[in-house]
Amino acid sequence: ADIAAECGFDRAEALNSFTEEKYIREVKSQEDFAAAMQVQGVPYFVFNEQYVVPGALNKDQMKQVLVKVIELEAQDLGIAPGAACGPDGCEV
Secondary structure, three states, X not given: OHHXXXXXXXXXXXXXXXXXXXXXXXXXXHHHHHHHOOOOOOOEEEEOOOEEEEOOOOHHHHHHHHHHHHHHHHHHOOOOOOOEEEOOEEEO
């Protein structure tokens, strides 16, 4: 609770969340998801609940991962490579 307060959270609410198990369902859900994704350590990145990147990445590596995820997602949505998308749709 003290650490939560140091980070700007309400200390009493943080303390209550431990004693009332307020977030237990969410925590269990996240644990189940991590087990299903075979998480064995941290850091561990999961993008769009399907693209998994275990381990620490430097800035350039993370950029490569994000670009690849965006490309794969665009492909799945039928968006042409290099298209610019806005509220009215996508154009190459």
